[in-house]
Amino acid sequence: MYNLTMLEANGDPEFMTSLARGLAVLRCFADEQRPMTIAQASRLTGLSRPAVKRCLHTLVRLGYAAQEGVSYVLRPKVLALGYAYLSSSTLAMRAQPLLDQLRDELHESCSLGVNEEDEVYYVARAEVSRIMSISLRVGSRLPLYCTSMGRVLLSGQSKENQRAYLRRAKLVALTPHTQTEPGDLLALFDHVAQEGYAIVDQELEIGLRSIAVPVEGPDGVVAAINIGMQATRITVAELRSRYLPPLRKVAAELRALVTNPRR
Amino acid sequence: MYNLTMLEANGDPEFMTSLARGLAVLRCFADEQRPMTIAQASRLTGLSRPAVKRCLHTLVRLGYAAQEGVSYVLRPKVLALGYAYLSSSTLAMRAQPLLDQLRDELHESCSLGVNEEDEVYYVARAEVSRIMSISLRVGSRLPLYCTSMGRVLLSGQSKENQRAYLRRAKLVALTPHTQTEPGDLLALFDHVAQEGYAIVDQELEIGLRSIAVPVEGPDGVVAAINIGMQATRITVAELRSRYLPPLRKVAAELRALVTNPRR
Numbered sequence: 001m002y003n004l005t006m007l008e009a010n011g012d013p014e015f016m017t018s019l020a021r022g023l024a025v026l027r028c029f030a031d032e033q034r035p036m037t038i039a040q041a042s043r044l045t046g047l048s049r050p051a052v053k054r055c056l057h058t059l060v061r062l063g064y065a066a067q068e069g070v071s072y073v074l075r076p077k078v079l080a081l082g083y084a085y086l087s088s089s090t091l092a093m094r095a096q097p098l099l100d101q102l103r104d105e106l107h108e109s110c111s112l113g114v115n116e117e118d119e120v121y122y123v124a125r126a127e128v129s130r131i132m133s134i135s136l137r138v139g140s141r142l143p144l145y146c147t148s149m150g151r152v153l154l155s156g157q158s159k160e161n162q163r164a165y166l167r168r169a170k171l172v173a174l175t176p177h178t179q180t181e182p183g184d185l186l187a188l189f190d191h192v193a194q195e196g197y198a199i200v201d202q203e204l205e206i207g208l209r210s211i212a213v214p215v216e217g218p219d220g221v222v223a224a225i226n227i228g229m230q231a232t233r234i235t236v237a238e239l240r241s242r243y244l245p246p247l248r249k250v251a252a253e254l255r256a257l258v259t260n261p262r263r
Numbered sequence: 264m265y266n267l268t269m270l271e272a273n274g275d276p277e278f279m280t281s282l283a284r285g286l287a288v289l290r291c292f293a294d295e296q297r298p299m300t301i302a303q304a305s306r307l308t309g310l311s312r313p314a315v316k317r318c319l320h321t322l323v324r325l326g327y328a329a330q331e332g333v334s335y336v337l338r339p340k341v342l343a344l345g346y347a348y349l350s351s352s353t354l355a356m357r358a359q360p361l362l363d364q365l366r367d368e369l370h371e372s373c374s375l376g377v378n379e380e381d382e383v384y385y386v387a388r389a390e391v392s393r394i395m396s397i398s399l400r401v402g403s404r405l406p407l408y409c410t411s412m413g414r415v416l417l418s419g420q421s422k423e424n425q426r427a428y429l430r431r432a433k434l435v436a437l438t439p440h441t442q443t444e445p446g447d448l449l450a451l452f453d454h455v456a457q458e459g460y461a462i463v464d465q466e467l468e469i470g471l472r473s474i475a476v477p478v479e480g481p482d483g484v485v486a487a488i489n490i491g492m493q494a495t496r497i498t499v500a501e502l503r504s505r506y507l508p509p510l511r512k513v514a515a516e517l518r519a520l521v522t523n524p525r526r
Contacts, residue, residue: 016321019285023325023344030347058279062286063380074348076377076384081286082345083402084293085337096400100392114339117326121339127389129363137359138401139346 021047025055026064026078030139035071082139085123091215091223092123092138094257098250099126099225106227106246111136112215112254113149114223118169120149123223136228145169145185146178148200148212149224155192156214156221162189178203197244199236207231211239213247215254222258225251281318284310288318289327289341293402298334345402354486355386355401357520361513362389362488369490369509374399375478375517376412377486381432383412386486399491408434408448409441411463411475412487418455419477419484425452441466460507462499470494474502476510478517485521488514 028044041052059065063077095112102110103126112124119141144150171180192198197213210228214221291307304315322328326340358375365373366389375387385403407413434443455461473491477484
């Protein structure tokens with residue numbers, strides 16, 4: 001995940017290796033999800049312990065991290081970085097109120113995702129409260145090949161890009177239902193492009209179904225909107241008949257806003 | 264805002280100035296809220312143009328930013344940084360479902376804030392959809408002295424810390440109702456500590472009222488929960504009678520979870 005070749009200058013005199021290392025250390029907290037020692041961060045980032053120690057020391061001095069005994073935790077100031085993206089992203093800003101309305105209308109959680117470095121990034125989300133909720137939020141990342149948003153995003157790509165993705169990606173059978181054959185997946189992407197939506201039935205996680213539609217920009221698919229829910233609560237046919245029309249309506253509204261941002 | 268003394272090593276050989284500069288450039292996008300040129304980022308950060316250029320070049324190579332003509336925009340990958348905090352913060356993770364429930368019960372937006380470098384940081388938020396919505400989200404920051412969460416957070420501090428804050432803070436009259444006299448504010452903090460809640464009536468913005476209660480940890484106030492709404496929709500008396508009891512209930516639940524995190 002922390003591609004070390006990306007952290008090195010590779011002869012680029014303008015590249016700041018220190019900045020790359022510091023950001024890698026910040027990011028690795030997302031995977032560990034608890035206080036981390038220098039040794040753990042070193043293992044996750046592939047950086048030496050002294051290098052990690054200097055990064056953490058600097059992050060502490062800047063207020064982005066704090067030391068607790070031998071471990072380190074992130075501080076809320078880190079949120080200001082993610083907020084910098086959200087507040088500068090026309091797409092995320094415009095989508096949020098539309099997703100909020102959709103959630104209120106359907107009483108289901110809705111999300112907006114984009115393709116970023118071969119993953120679906122959740123850039124906006126409107127959530128309902130449930131005892132058994134799906135632990136996704138803005139900033140969450142999921143694979144492209146086995147999620148409804150991922151397939152919608154891939155279906156907007158050229159055949160060549162789809163094939164290149166399938167060669168790069170680790171196609172893991174996360175459940176017994178997960179499609180992992182590149183040929184089958186290419187056919188699925190075609191199908192999604194033709195139909196204009198994707199339904200994924202328990203390929204990411206047993207018990208989870210979801211439906212997604214594309215958000216088109218002037219140059220093709222720029223994002224996807226989806227609704228996911230527990231398989232016990234809905235059949236695939238109901239998922240399509242009940243949720244495809246409102247999802248398409250919101251995608252069209254968002255398309256209009258993104259195409260004429262008036263910013 | 265971008266305290267330059269914080270960006271310099273000041274004789275600390277372990278301090279990574281490059282990392283500090285890169286993070287300052289990332290953050291300044293939050294204030295500009297649109298594509299930014301090198302000159303604009305230089306003005307906002309106080310860094311030289313060549314220094315900003317190197318930071319942006321590195322951020323582009325790492326996938327955190329993209330160049331659009333002469334300007335730069337952030338990419339969704341930046342969200343992974345904010346997400347690193349959220350997914351590693353017990354408080355934010357535990358609070359979110361409680362806030363979602365409270366929103367569904369009250370049909371009002373609810374937030375959780377912490378005191379970070381003399382500002383209220385929104386670390387969790389559950390939002391209702393409204394035509395006239397309040398543009399706050401996770402990662403938003405507001406002043407302490409004129410917000411209900413800020414006053415609750417300050418009321419948990421010692422008199423000495425409160426006085427030190429009032430000396431450091433720029434006490435600006437954001438509306439004709441804003442209290443800016445240090446003596447009056449100290450008395451208000453006392454009142455909030457005694458009553459166990461704060462109501463702020465149009466001191467942050469005309470037309471906006473809010474109520475907040477503290478979330479206590481083993482060593483005092485660790486966070487605040489609030490509900491804010493348009494003044495036309497509710498009187499101060501109603502704000503108290505209708506929302507104080509459910510806010511206190513959630514604060515108590517969160518206190519129990521934070522005190523026994525079982526992590």
